[in-house]
Amino acid sequence: MWRWISIALIVVLVGGGVFCGITITNMTGQLNELKSSYVTLQSDHNSLKTDFTLLESFYSSLELDYNALESDYESLHSDYYILQGQMGQLESSHSQLQDENESLRQLLQQYEKVPYGYYSTRNFPYHSNTFEGLCGFLIYDFVLPTDYRLNIFDCSESAAYLEWALDTAGFDARIAVGQCPWDVSGGRHAWVHVYFDDSTYSAVEPTALTRTYSYLTWEAGMVPGLVYLEQPSANNYYHNYDELLDNIYLAIKHTGSTEEWNWWEGFWGFI
Numbered sequence: 001m002w003r004w005i006s007i008a009l010i011v012v013l014v015g016g017g018v019f020c021g022i023t024i025t026n027m028t029g030q031l032n033e034l035k036s037s038y039v040t041l042q043s044d045h046n047s048l049k050t051d052f053t054l055l056e057s058f059y060s061s062l063e064l065d066y067n068a069l070e071s072d073y074e075s076l077h078s079d080y081y082i083l084q085g086q087m088g089q090l091e092s093s094h095s096q097l098q099d100e101n102e103s104l105r106q107l108l109q110q111y112e113k114v115p116y117g118y119y120s121t122r123n124f125p126y127h128s129n130t131f132e133g134l135c136g137f138l139i140y141d142f143v144l145p146t147d148y149r150l151n152i153f154d155c156s157e158s159a160a161y162l163e164w165a166l167d168t169a170g171f172d173a174r175i176a177v178g179q180c181p182w183d184v185s186g187g188r189h190a191w192v193h194v195y196f197d198d199s200t201y202s203a204v205e206p207t208a209l210t211r212t213y214s215y216l217t218w219e220a221g222m223v224p225g226l227v228y229l230e231q232p233s234a235n236n237y238y239h240n241y242d243e244l245l246d247n248i249y250l251a252i253k254h255t256g257s258t259e260e261w262n263w264w265e266g267f268w269g270f271i
Contacts, residue, residue: 106256107252107253110256110258111252114249114252114264115264118164119164119167119168119247122168123165123168124137124165124169125137126170127141127170128170128197129170129195129196129197130196131200131202133171134166134196134204134223134226137166137171138209138223138224138225141169142165142209142224144161144162144209145161145263146266148207148211153263154207155189155191155206156177156190156261157261157262157263157266158206158209158263159175159190159192159206160260160262160263161263162192162204162225163175164248164263166194167247172194172196173193173195174194174195174244175190175191175192175244175245175248175251176192176237176244176245177190177241177243177245178236178242181233181236181237182233182236190206191205191206191227191237192206193244202226203227203234203237203238204225204226205227208224208225248261
């Protein structure tokens with residue numbers, strides 16, 4: 001009986017050992033698989049961690065690029081408004097230049113109405129640019145081509161003619177414009193100043209050289225048209241003018257046209 005018990009125990013022990021061996025083998029295989037999975041997971045984790053680090057770095061770079069682009073956009077936006085303002089100024093300047101160009105074009109058209117060689121003619125004897133020379137010129141050599149004619153050959157045309165004649169005779173003559181010296185109501189007038197070599201000057205009233213206003217010479221023996229200091233209106237002639245115009249071109253520029261000065265367009269022609 002004990003024999004059978006021993007055999008049974010041996011069988012049980014052998015079977016248990018075999019079972020345990022199989023179980024241990026299976027568990028060892030599973031453990032190895034788990035180890036392999038762990039290694040794979042750890043490798044994947046490290047790879048993901050590396051990828052995360054790269055993505056985090058890439059995100060930081062993108063964020064920096066975004067901030068830089070946003071700053072550039074704000075700068076460009078500001079520059080755009082500045083350029084827009086400058087464009088408005090340029091458009092305004094361009095329009096102003098166009099207006100000035102048109103004004104100059106119209107002024108040139110008026111200049112072209114002045115006879116060619118306007119100051120080149122020598123129709124009057126040459127005189128010394130002195131007070132005595134002026135007196136001699138007005139007494140002996142100068143005559144207006146026509147009598148006073150309102151809006152045709154009035155103070156402005158006669159002043160322009162006198163300035164031209166004096167200039168061609170060797171004097172430094174200029175056209176003066178301003179309030180009429182004898183009209184306190186505000187009437188406008190034109191006359192002539194002559195500047196001498198000794199730095200003195202005299203005023204000449206061109207309308208006094210016409211028959212209509214010859215009485216403006218005032219007294220016999222006075223030089224025709226010459227304004228004397230003791231005359232009541234002399235101070236106005238010498239000091240209270242608005243503009244002193246050196247030549248016919250500045251006179252035309254002052255009024256914008258030849259209409260006030262074009263003595264040469266009358267029936268007397270360009271002398």
